[in-house]
Every structure is written in C-alpha cells, then in structure tokens.
Amino acid sequence: MSYKRFITSAFTVLLSIIIVLTSIDVWIAYRTQDRIYSEVSTIPKRNIGLVLGTSKYIGRHLNPFYTFRINAAKDLFQQHKVEVFLLSGDNAHRSYNEPWTMKRDLLKAQIPESNIFLDYAGFRTLDSVIRAKKVFDADQFTIVTQRFHCERALFIAKTFGIDAICLAVPGPDGKAGLSVRFRETLARAKAILDIYILNVEPKFLGPKESIVPSTS
Structure with a gap:
C-alpha cells in the first residue's frame, strides 16, 4: 500500500469514528432532553433523589462537580422536592469513600x-442507576448531576424501564469542562456497547434494601 493510500484510509477510518461518536452523542441528548430540569423550583417532586458520586477534591482543591451536586441536593430537600437521598458512588478504599x-x-x-x-x-453510572431499581426498589427518582451526565444516566434509566428525571447542575467552564465533555462522548459510546452488545450488568447486586416508604 502506498503512503498516500495509507493516509487516505486512515483519514476515512478516523472520520467514520468521529461521525459514529457524534451521532451517538447527539442521539442520547435528544432522547433525554424532555427529562432534564435546570431549576429546583420547576422540577417535579419525587420521593427519592439519586446523587451520583464524584471525588470531593481534585488535588488540594474542591471539585466543582462535587460541590454543585451537593448544593443542589440541599436545595431539593429544603424546597421539599426530594424526601430521601440515595448517595451512590465508589468506595475504593478506607481513605476514598464517595457515598x-x-x-x-x-x-x-x-x-x-x-x-x-x-x-x-x-x-x-450504569451500576448506580440499575442498582437504584434492583437493589433499592426505586422505580421513580430524581438524578442529581451535571447536564452531560444527566443525559447518559437518563438514557440508561429509560433503557431499563426506570422513570427518572434529572436536575442538571452547573459544572466548570474552560479546559476542565471541555476535557470532561470529551470523555463523556466516549462514555456514551461505551454505554451503547455495554447495553446493546455486551449486556453488561452491575458489578454487584446483592440483597434488596428497599428505601421506598411502605404504602400500607
């Protein structure tokens, strides 16, 4: 193969990948746009709020992704939009425990x-959303995270028949925001692969621990 044909083939493959990733990204955003709210005052009341975890600090500095999520959770409770919280995240070791x-x-x-x-x-995200239903009996809840994350979380919820809405909280601007947004594009492609091809389940399920109040 000549150098010119190699470059042309490589460019074609790269362009195809970009088109596929962009199409998935736009499709997921479109499928979930009617389930996302930007203001606590306008979001419907749900009994359960699912707050998706992230690290509190980046180095020695507070992580704005974390701070905005926690502040939004406080507002939801104070404005009686959510009654109980399910805090879902990684518990990697004793010194790192998101929940x-x-x-x-x-x-x-x-x-x-x-x-x-x-x-x-x-x-x-897949573990958090599916476990909310299968382990904690939550069929209807409000997710709390940044908008780009809302879209993927809601897509997963919708695929598994979960009635979820999302409060989209702010995130950082600039290079940090762009970097996270790029990784999100790849994460959405991975979600499609996990759901429709690999049939991935949460790493752990375990016994039920219902957090839904009894109606009896």
Whole structure:
C-alpha cells in the first residue's frame, strides 16, 4: 500500500469514528432532553433523589462537580422536592469513600440521617442507576448531576424501564469542562456497547434494601 493510500484510509477510518461518536452523542441528548430540569423550583417532586458520586477534591482543591451536586441536593430537600437521598458512588478504599463523604456534607446541612441511604457499589453510572431499581426498589427518582451526565444516566434509566428525571447542575467552564465533555462522548459510546452488545450488568447486586416508604 502506498503512503498516500495509507493516509487516505486512515483519514476515512478516523472520520467514520468521529461521525459514529457524534451521532451517538447527539442521539442520547435528544432522547433525554424532555427529562432534564435546570431549576429546583420547576422540577417535579419525587420521593427519592439519586446523587451520583464524584471525588470531593481534585488535588488540594474542591471539585466543582462535587460541590454543585451537593448544593443542589440541599436545595431539593429544603424546597421539599426530594424526601430521601440515595448517595451512590465508589468506595475504593478506607481513605476514598464517595457515598460517606456526601452523607457527611448533607448531615452538616441538617438533613436527617434517617433520610440518607448509601450505595457503596456505584462504581459507574450504569451500576448506580440499575442498582437504584434492583437493589433499592426505586422505580421513580430524581438524578442529581451535571447536564452531560444527566443525559447518559437518563438514557440508561429509560433503557431499563426506570422513570427518572434529572436536575442538571452547573459544572466548570474552560479546559476542565471541555476535557470532561470529551470523555463523556466516549462514555456514551461505551454505554451503547455495554447495553446493546455486551449486556453488561452491575458489578454487584446483592440483597434488596428497599428505601421506598411502605404504602400500607
């Protein structure tokens, strides 16, 4: 193969990948746009709020993704839009525990401990969303995260028959935001692969721990 044909083939493959990734990205955004809210005052009331975890700090600095999610959770509770929280995230080791860190900050905001539940096996978005239903019996809930993350989380929820809406909270601008947004494009392609081809399930399920109030 000549150098020119190699370059042409490589460019064609790269362009095809970009088109596929962009199409998936736009399709997921379109499929979920009617389930996303930007203001606490306008979002419908749901009993359960699923807060998706992330690290509280980046180096020595507070992570704005985390701060915006926690502040939004406080507002949801104070405005009676959510009654109980399911805090889902990674529990990699003793010094890194996303659910417990979120719980500690919500307790500081005077949210009762009885209104807070922890999911230590929310290793990724698919795990968090599916476990909310299969382990915690939550068929209807409000997700709290940034808009780009809302779209993927809601897509997963919709695929698995879960009635979820999402409060889209702010995120950082500039290079940090662009970097995260690029990774999100790849994560959406991975989600399509996991759901429709690999049939991936959460890493752990385990016994049920219902957080849905009894209607009896």
